[in-house]
Amino acid sequence: MKALQDLAIFVEAAKHGSLTGAARQLDVSPAVASAAIKRLETELGSPLFVRSTRSLRLTQQGEQFLRYSEQALDLLQQGQQQLQNADKIQGSLLISAPSDLGRDVILPLLDAFMSLYPNISTRLSLSDEQAKLFSQPIDIAIRYGVLGDSSMIAMPLVKDNRRVLVASPEYLAQHKTPAHPLDLKHHECLFYELNEVRYNRWQFHRQEEDIAVSVTGRRASNDGGVVRQWALSGKGIAYKSALDVKADLNAGRLVPLCTDWQGELAPLHLLCPSRQQLTPAVKALHRFLRDQLA
Template identity: 50%
Template structure:
């Protein structure tokens, strides 16, 4: 029974990260053990869960469907464990959070559902926006944002400090317009840009070894909502430059493909921001621990 549970944990972690080696390291297992776990599940189910290539894994349609049930099952087990551990010291109170649109809707919202299920006395209020939140003036307990905090007085707790940006496009776009092999070739392509506070982010920066380049891009679509840029990319409307966290599931499922993988995108560290360390309550500490456990990690 314990091995079967670990096999499910390995499958979910592999689906999130798309890399068996990084999952093996995180779980203190050998790559052979993680591969054997996936094979046992596929044999038991009588269906392949991943399409394998020399560089990565991506979910099959059966794998995508099975992943939803596995995540719910593991969340229910976590709920039971947390209830047993918490005993009479159940977490309670209100949480007012400000989250980025794409990350909030597509990745953090399901994780928050799991946290609320584990702590039923917690109440949640969300502000979902890519616009910068004034944490001192608006009624929020904490803000989750990409990038170094603009105010050095803020308490910045790292969630995924190693996160970066990824050049990506849908298979349909690549089939129609070809694959750029170097960032300098982006001038030939329709690039989907993000806008914040009336500033269009159309200078995309990349590094490779000691080489650094900044590419001025253009395209027919600009949005001040990161989720909209991601949806355009999945629809095959152009090339996007997205946070890896935002598109981890899309890369694993093959909805988006990473382009120019030999070039490193800009750093996009994810932080939890608080106005004062005294607001680091047991409830917020528990939420951070939950996110640290379940947020996808950058493949190595």
């Protein structure tokens, strides 16, 4: 990669103020270093150095180009390290995730992660029932909510995720759009329930004001994906994690409601039963998901 070598020579020459110093650092001849700088200057159509008999000094164009050259070489080094580490990160991961988030968000991200790390295999268990990490053969779990069990290792993925009120354009065309959370009492609301507990008390915050609204409706499911599908098909208003409906909101399939109010926090974490199970593969997956979900 001659172009990359030319950039490296340019950066080292700027650092040492000398072609000889750059050549010595990169183990090339001074003639090779000189030819590299001339190639760059010809391609850019600008002088990079002011030359004297004893030293080199960057021109104004050279100072500008140096910043980009350093960034390019840093990115290259990161890519090389990632490829080298990919061979070291290996093993099988059994992952538990909520059904809606897992199917629509985590699944494609896992495919991308496995493309980066060819020695990783995964098993994805999708359920809104919370997996018992200590009694089930689960390596890691992806969970919403404020955590109560401090014995587990919790690694944040999206700290500030919140629930949002959403409805389809079709539903809103037939019903008056709620302007305040209390207006929900006059709407058909879609419920999520778990272990026979129906989550029909929805909380909101605005400046110094907090409000909890007990809502009603004829549809409830223990699968968050079903609640989302009901909302998409115009059956009512849902109170969903922003991560679950981000793509629908961006595409206009769902519309956010009462946007001057904040829904309750629903932070997303990656959980591991113990520090002994924080393998390089688990750490790599956490970094990848955190960066992608950000």
